[in-house]
Amino acid sequence: MAQKQSAPDATRRSERSRRAIYDAALALVVEVGYPKTTIEGIAARAGVGKQTIYRWWASKADVLLEAFLDLGERAARAAGASGRAAYALPDTGDLAADLKLVLRATVDELRDPAFEAPSRALAAEGVVNEEVGRRFVAELLEPSLRLYVDRLRSAQEAGHVRADVDPRIALELFVSPLAQRWLQRTGPLTHEYTDTLVDYALNGLAPR
Template sequence: MNKSPDATRRSDRSRRAILDAALALVGEVGYNKLTIEAIAARAGVGKQTIYRWWPSKAAVLLDASLALAGDAETDGGWTGFPDTGDLAADLKTVMRATVDEFADEKYAAPARALTAAGATDPELGARFTERLLEPQLALYEARLRTARDAGLLAADADLRLVVEMLVGPLTYRWLLRTGPLTHAFADALVDGVLAGLSGVGKVTESR
């Protein structure tokens, strides 16, 4: 028998309350002190309700982060790179937006927690990469592919390598807090990577 509309709405409300509670709590107490019991209490549901849908707090937090990313798109974010014809400007737009997101604890706290948890939990790390990280990196690759097709990058350019050259230093500075994370730093990364590509003529397939 199908669920009644009211039951479905209640279920959806409960799921969203759980996801919102996980996001709020990880920002308040950190991942290590986050518990299923605390999430359940904040969401106003029973602990078994959470375990019916998720096997662990990490799984709850991953789905909460995915929901948060979806909310950002709905609230005026974009699902693809801008393509103004100016590769450097387009990359800087996205990198600056990433800096702003990293500075917002609403996004940064769950992302930092999942990154740390994924380092010691290979299964979680793989899910985090597949469901949250890879779709974002694919947007970079798609924009770089357009630039490559336009002759702005070498035909055999390793696009994933270029993406990692851009995103890697930004993420490193954010995770380890090795220096200020600013728009100027993001711009310098873009300028440095593109200047390097121009300087060597091409980025060949990595081995």
Template structure:
């Protein structure tokens, strides 16, 4: 009897292969929209950069494929960034009992994201396209912006329950005191975004929001 082993004919792990392909598509979509803008990015271009057939993209994202791919890729990117500070759509802004420290942590992380070309360029491209394409803009707001803002709302509400924030404060307006100036400076590039600036925003905002003793 021969001791020669039969060749391993185990089929490749299709789930792992699909995940690699999906990740390649995400990376390609974000790279292309950063390099040439949303309007010039195409499904064909994404497929070529990712090394997959365009039918793979149409199969996984059958409706409005380019927008769907980019939105999903961007949500994935944003999720990875959120995990770095412990805040995602599934979790919350950290609540250590020190509201100022928690807000500084999150705003500093946001500064790092907005200064990172990997995040900055596709954000600008999609934000710009959302102005001229109301449907894309609404999707961008509903799927990405609003869930992030609700994290602030819930953290501020928790601070109100703890007696740290004036109970009469509207949490939605309160969060805009924090994120509004940050994104204004980022969007218009008026001055550099720094951790010191983020810390100052927290300090100034909490002066007005803190409960009166």
């Protein structure tokens, strides 16, 4: 008597397709750039029909945004933590050292084409595409900025930062210049540069 074959698992098949689409989108942005990346190209690279992509996403920007979020989550899991918790700022009691450590890691990430290319593409697309810009800020930028806010607040509680300082504004003293230099390519991204940003932000410019 012939054995009854089980029906294919549509959930697993969909997950494989989704993963292939994520990988294809990220690879193409690195290889050919965002302007030349197309839904058709992503579909061909992933080995799926383009209608499969359109069934889940409205545009290549939506594909890339989700792929990049997934890339961050995978990096977090690889670091031994769940979700974005792997990017929590350390709290050793030395605020300057903790900020320098995290900003150095940020520089390393921004110099990695696998992260830099999709980051730059999404930042540029967000300027002209309001919905992508909103999601880029809400899902990528704000979670990271909240970590800086939390670390600065813990420094306030320890008496290392003035009580009247607004952490959300203070973090811009070192995060915003780094973002500007990266976006505009106005200078090299180095560990020395981010160390200097932290020193200037925490110590000010007046003679000591």
